[in-house]
Amino acid sequence: MDSLSFPAASADREFTSAAPGYWDGENISPADWNSWAWQMRNRVTTLAGLESRLVLTEEERAGVILSGNKLALAITPHFFNLIHPTDPDCPIRRQVVPRIEESWDNPEEMSDPCGEDSHMPVPGLVHRYPDRVLFLVTDRCAAYCRYCTRSRVVSGVGEQELHTEWEAAFRYLESHPEIRDVLLSGGDALLLSDNKLEALLKRLRSIEHIEFIRIGSRVPIFLPQRITPELCRMLAKYHPLWMSVHANHPRELTTEVKAALERLADHGIPLGNQSVLLRGVNDDPAVYKILVQKLLRCRVRPYYLYQCDLIKGSTHLRTSVAKGIEIIEQLRGHTTGYAVPQFVIDAPGGGGKVPINPDYLINRDDGMTLIRNYENKVFAYPDPEAQPLPYQVTGFRRD
Numbered sequence: 001m002d003s004l005s006f007p008a009a010s011a012d013r014e015f016t017s018a019a020p021g022y023w024d025g026e027n028i029s030p031a032d033w034n035s036w037a038w039q040m041r042n043r044v045t046t047l048a049g050l051e052s053r054l055v056l057t058e059e060e061r062a063g064v065i066l067s068g069n070k071l072a073l074a075i076t077p078h079f080f081n082l083i084h085p086t087d088p089d090c091p092i093r094r095q096v097v098p099r100i101e102e103s104w105d106n107p108e109e110m111s112d113p114c115g116e117d118s119h120m121p122v123p124g125l126v127h128r129y130p131d132r133v134l135f136l137v138t139d140r141c142a143a144y145c146r147y148c149t150r151s152r153v154v155s156g157v158g159e160q161e162l163h164t165e166w167e168a169a170f171r172y173l174e175s176h177p178e179i180r181d182v183l184l185s186g187g188d189a190l191l192l193s194d195n196k197l198e199a200l201l202k203r204l205r206s207i208e209h210i211e212f213i214r215i216g217s218r219v220p221i222f223l224p225q226r227i228t229p230e231l232c233r234m235l236a237k238y239h240p241l242w243m244s245v246h247a248n249h250p251r252e253l254t255t256e257v258k259a260a261l262e263r264l265a266d267h268g269i270p271l272g273n274q275s276v277l278l279r280g281v282n283d284d285p286a287v288y289k290i291l292v293q294k295l296l297r298c299r300v301r302p303y304y305l306y307q308c309d310l311i312k313g314s315t316h317l318r319t320s321v322a323k324g325i326e327i328i329e330q331l332r333g334h335t336t337g338y339a340v341p342q343f344v345i346d347a348p349g350g351g352g353k354v355p356i357n358p359d360y361l362i363n364r365d366d367g368m369t370l371i372r373n374y375e376n377k378v379f380a381y382p383d384p385e386a387q388p389l390p391y392q393v394t395g396f397r398r399d
C-alpha cells in the first residue's frame, strides 16, 4: 500500500496534488499519469484491485460483490489517491466504494426517484420543464457515485439499459421551438471522444431555437486529465456553452482539478457546481463552507445543493432536509453571496426541482413584511401603499 499521509480536515482548505508520480508502487511517467486514456485504463474496478490498495471492512467487501449487478465499481487513479487507505469513514471513500447498506430494502426508495422515465418523449431525452431538456448521451462515467440518481441506467450493469434514439431526439428538438436550453448529461458527456462530442454540439447548434447548451459533468473532478487544451478549444466554438461540475467535498478540489477548471474558465465556459448532500461526506456546515469557498477560488459558482434523491440503496448516505437548511443558514450572510448554492429537493416521483430555503420571512400581513436577517435580527418592510407604522422598528433579536 502506498504510504500516503493524510492531513487534518482543515488542510482541505488548501489545494494539494493527487499525483504522487507512482501507482501500485511503480513510478508512472508524468505523460502516462496526465493521459486520460491511461487514467481510464487503470481505473480500480474489481474487489482484488480495491483490496490490494485499501483495508476493506466486511460491509465494503460485501458491497463490492453486490455492486456487479447494480452499479459498477470504477474509480480513477486520480480520485483513488484521495481515499484514506484504512478509514472507512473517509468522505471520499464513502462516495465511491460500495457498501452492503446499498442492499438495504427501504420501501420509500425507488429506482427512478425523479420520475424521468415517464417524462421521456424519446428514449434518452427527458422533457420535464417547458423550455429545456435533459439529453442522456452516454451511460458511462469516469467513476461511479454510489448514490447516483440514474444508477438504473448508468454503468451498464443495472436494471435498465440506456438506448438513446439519436435521430428521433434531434427531430424532437427540431420540431419543438419552445426548447431553448439543452443539458447534456448521462452518464458523463465528457467521456465521448472530442469528435463525437463535437458532432453532437454541431448538430445542436444547427437548431436555431436552441440558445443555450450546458454539460453536466463530474469528469473535471474524477478525471481532470480529460480537460485538455484541445477539448477546451473545441468546446469554445459552441458558445454560449456552460458547464455544471459535481464536487461534494473540498478534498476533491486538487491542484489538477483546479487547473482543469481554470482551463475551462479561460475558454469562456461559465462554471457552476452541483453537490449532493451526503451523510458523512459533506453534512457539516464547516466542511461545506470550505467547499464553496474553494470552488470560488477555482472560478466555479456553487449552483445547487441537492437533497439526496430517494434512490434505492441510499438510506445510509441520506440526511434530513433540516441538515441542508442548516447548511444554507450558516452560509447566507456569513460568507460571499456567490458561494451560497440553492438548496433543492427534486420532488419524488417527478415534480422537478423545488427550492428549499431557511425561513427569513416571519410575517406578511397588513402591508407589512416582517423579516429576519442572518443574525436573527428582525426588520419590517412596509409596502408602498401601506399606512406608516405608529412606531419605528429597528433591528431587535428574535430568539
Ligand SMILES: *Cc1c(COP(=O)(O)O)cnc(C)c1O
Residues within 6 Å of the ligand: 126, 127, 128, 129, 132, 133, 134, 183, 353
Ligand atoms: C435539473 C434538470 C434540468 C435543469 O434544471 P435547471 O433548474 O434549469 O438547472 C432540466 N431537465 C431536467 C429533467 C432536470 O432534472
Ligand code: SF4
Residues within 6 Å of the ligand: 140, 141, 143, 144, 145, 147, 148, 149, 150, 151, 154, 186, 187, 188, 217, 218, 246
Ligand atoms: S458522475 Fe453523475 S451520472 Fe455518473 S455516477 Fe456520478 S452522479 Fe451518476
